[in-house]
Amino acid sequence: MLAPRAAARSYSACVSKCFLVGLALVAPAAALAQGIGHPLPPGLRPFHERLAQVDIATVVRVARVDEGRIEVVREDAIAGSPPERFEVKRSPLAPPPLATGDRALLLLRGDVPPYVFADRPSEVIRLEGDAMAARWSGAVRRAMEHRDEPARLVPVYLDWIDGGPETLREIGSNSLLDLAAKHPELRERIGRELQQRK
Secondary structure (H helix, E strand, O other): OOOOOOOOHHHHHHHHHHHHHHHHHHOOHHHHHOOOOOOOOOOOOOHHHHHOOOOEEEEEEEEEEOOOEEEEEEEEEEEOOOOOEEEEEOOOOOOOOOOOOOEEEEEEEOOOOOEEEOOOHHHOEEEOOHHHHHHHHHHHHHHHHOOOOHHHHHHHHHHHHHHOOHHHHHHHHHHHHHHHHHOHHHHHHHHHHHHOOO
């Protein structure tokens, strides 16, 4: 679902151009003060919003899928201290797209198992191959470290745009747009960084 794709300079330029348009749309302070929404694509949440309530971030291998539970084996704990083997609650009405044998990076809530998903089912990060697992693990680890520091998230998201893969570029670009909308002091810096990538 989230297979990596080669970085393309033209894509990066397109992202930058779209961003400059987006920044222009959210620039007026009065509009922001009135709570007018910023133009994020429907359903695509900024990553810092996804991380806000996360207690556990970990790469796992799915061992078993039952109707109300998913049993997984931990491969790499990015944040928190999950046990080596644990369960995650699974809603039969809105199940995440995971099957036995899948490898995934899970964002979870809870102090002890069974944990619950912090992500929506459509946001679950399935991993294909060691290179993809390493890229996503590093990306999420840096975002977790700075999730409460908007200014320090800017270079994190710029790295996602520069280095890909495509899904990280899309998430990074929309997350930057959200930061620009909510933090006027970052707007000029974000616009400048994106202008340099045109």
